Amino acid sequence: MEDLPRYLAIARQLESRLDSGELAPGSRLPSVRQLAAEHDVNTLTALAAYRYLEERQRVVARPRAGFFAALPGAVASGQAERPMPSVATLVDVESRMSNLIRLSAAPIRQQLHMAEAHDSLYPAQELARRMQQVLTRQPELIGAHLPMARQALLHRQISQLAAGWQLDIPHDRILFTGGITEAISLSLRLLTRPGDTVAVETPVYFGLLQTLQMLGLKALEVPCTPDAGLSLEALEFALRHGAPVKCLVTVTNFQNPTGALMPEDNKKRLLQLARRHGLPIIEDDVFGELHFSGSHPPPLKAWDRDGDVIYCSSFTKSFAPAFRLGWLSGGRHHAELARLRESSSLVSPALLLGVLSDVLGSGDYTRISQRIRQQLARQCDQLADAVLAAFPRGTRLRRPLGGLLLWVEGPDGLDSHRLLQAALAHSISFAPGLLFSAEPRFGHCLRLNFGQPWSSTLAEDVATLGALARAQLQGQ
């Protein structure tokens, strides 16, 4: 027990007091402050202990009231009580994403659960110097708005960058946003009203499910495979036979979580299909720049002659996560999106836009993003090899051609949610398959992040993960 992280030791102790009935079901537990004082730790550690127990459904957090011992019926009952899925299921993801984000904040050594690369892949020192230079040379970048000439330059630079991806983005049709999340959220707010149905891929990243839920939207989950991405056959069937769909959100390059790259032919066919059905498309290309094959695969938008596609991209993964610079080109919806953005959050931080422009202009962006994608390609292979070596027979994966994410399909019977609980005890996290659909379809799958630099520790942790998976299957 000596090696157990402090929060985990505290959680285990609480757990045995819950098991013994010393802490009765439904009773109020010590406040975070009290718990911290009891164990002589800081409140963050105490909080992490409670969060761990909350994750295991042993305790329940009530806003402004504190933590309570869970009632016996509540433990793990969520899944059993779930109604049978219908074609269009109201997305009810509760606070899955919040829980995952909370995991990142917890003191977990090996964090494989987010779709984020490790900080060390990004050029912090270079950017530090660059920001200093840019602000010294152009003190007006401390102001709220990027000066007009600089903004025009930045838009031309983005337009030129996108031309390399076979995109023809007019430089007056570029809108910066707070990460790609805001780009997609604005697009959904423009195209839908509460109660509407939106087509998404399944499995799909939980952030999107949470956004849909917050906007009161229903998700129509359309199958997506690691080989070819969104199934056009399934989409067409749904459009013909299902409830009206207001728009489609699709990650065409290196889908999250499957890593799928939609073939070019499918991209063209998808556009035709959407046009026939009058279906606007929100294209999420956040991973496109992380390609391993020499060039950013042309997005859907490359063939969009009619402005049907709202194209969303970001510099978060390929340049500087801390900048949160996403952008969109809204096709025929662009002017409306610009007004909606203005009334939602006005403008992006001028200084960060200025630095981006500087880096794009000097050619350094090309070099920086190139280095990031080369490192990711290596790490992808290393992680995939290790998973295949360690995981039980019947485990399948397809090596993605870009992105950050490895989608691992375990053998039948693997319960990746239980596996996560076991892994957390070893201070290893990943994203369990259940998070990626409103329906209990991917319980045997895991999403791993290959954004962590390869190391002997990571190798050991993957081996541990595999061993835990094998043990779980043998224990059944």
Added chain:
Amino acid sequence: MEDLPRYLAIARQLESRLDSGELAPGSRLPSVRQLAAEHDVNTLTALAAYRYLEERQRVVARPRAGFFAALPGAVASGQAERPMPSVATLVDVESRMSNLIRLSAAPIRQQLHMAEAHDSLYPAQELARRMQQVLTRQPELIGAHLPMARQALLHRQISQLAAGWQLDIPHDRILFTGGITEAISLSLRLLTRPGDTVAVETPVYFGLLQTLQMLGLKALEVPCTPDAGLSLEALEFALRHGAPVKCLVTVTNFQNPTGALMPEDNKKRLLQLARRHGLPIIEDDVFGELHFSGSHPPPLKAWDRDGDVIYCSSFTKSFAPAFRLGWLSGGRHHAELARLRESSSLVSPALLLGVLSDVLGSGDYTRISQRIRQQLARQCDQLADAVLAAFPRGTRLRRPLGGLLLWVEGPDGLDSHRLLQAALAHSISFAPGLLFSAEPRFGHCLRLNFGQPWSSTLAEDVATLGALARAQLQGQ
């Protein structure tokens, strides 16, 4: 004509071709590119010429089609056709804010129309060094999320800062946003549904009217005076006799545009009134830190024992506009607001949060904001003196005790929209009173920004503005 800015000379030439009928009403005008080529200027200058004519309603922009000569009936007809106002008027502000923002981008020498201080008031060089140091020392700030310990520290720092304003903000009840605009927009999205009515001050800043319009909300405009801010009597009357109101948005410290500081007694009474009527309040305290009287006046939130107030603040005006760091403390709505933020734009740029924390921790924020407010206090007096000296008899203003804005009430008969058109010809801008209400109530008023450093040029421009106003009144 030699001294006329280039864009204005081009606009004047176009105007005479429109006057003569050479360019027929309704006809398509040369493209921006063609116009630029004709006059051997860059496209931005050509665009500025069109924007100027658009502002004067001589040309009409059609998205993706270009500029057209306005039809005769369209010129200045907007006001005459406006229906008589009702108590709750659907806010229809069209794109007033966009037009104003476009003005900032245009090559206008003396910009007095925004609620922004000049770049030179902010510590660009100091921040340049600071950012370089922070990122060198903590390269992990290049990542997407502020490290947990750093985030906890920042929240404690904010909590401590707010304690100086008599606010008791628990450090787990602080949410960063993209400027205060996002804080207010999120709060409105949480508290309302399209079609609902929201109480606002009148006059009120047009950004809020635009946000309401984009969210499909109606504005109930409640009178606000430069002396005491929102009229509680009018609000109470409206709550008793009017349509149901979902929430109130109020700027209690140095209101925009009037500069009003709500007296403490009124703040307490407003809270009681809101509680009796079950009315949630969104408090916008973006100007509170720009006080001239020694301390940040306690916001409404200081007396909010029941969590009825969503308190919104920002570091934009008092520290670094380019950072766009707003924040809120959501009272009993906090947890829901946090989830809504997560699904709308996830997180704020980690690097900027890290630098803010550094500046708060070192005490430098106190020094920086102090210097900014001292300079603003001087500039406020200088501008107010100049306006009183130059403007026609009957002009009234109340010197605000903080903020950035001087609200000038012209004599009866002054048309500040026409005055703006005359002022733009001298390359001077301001915000005309008509922008600050959906009803044509403040046509004789102007909002001037005293964020510009005082100079002989500014003195001359204020004299020119006063002379134009006098000329307009004499010409009637």
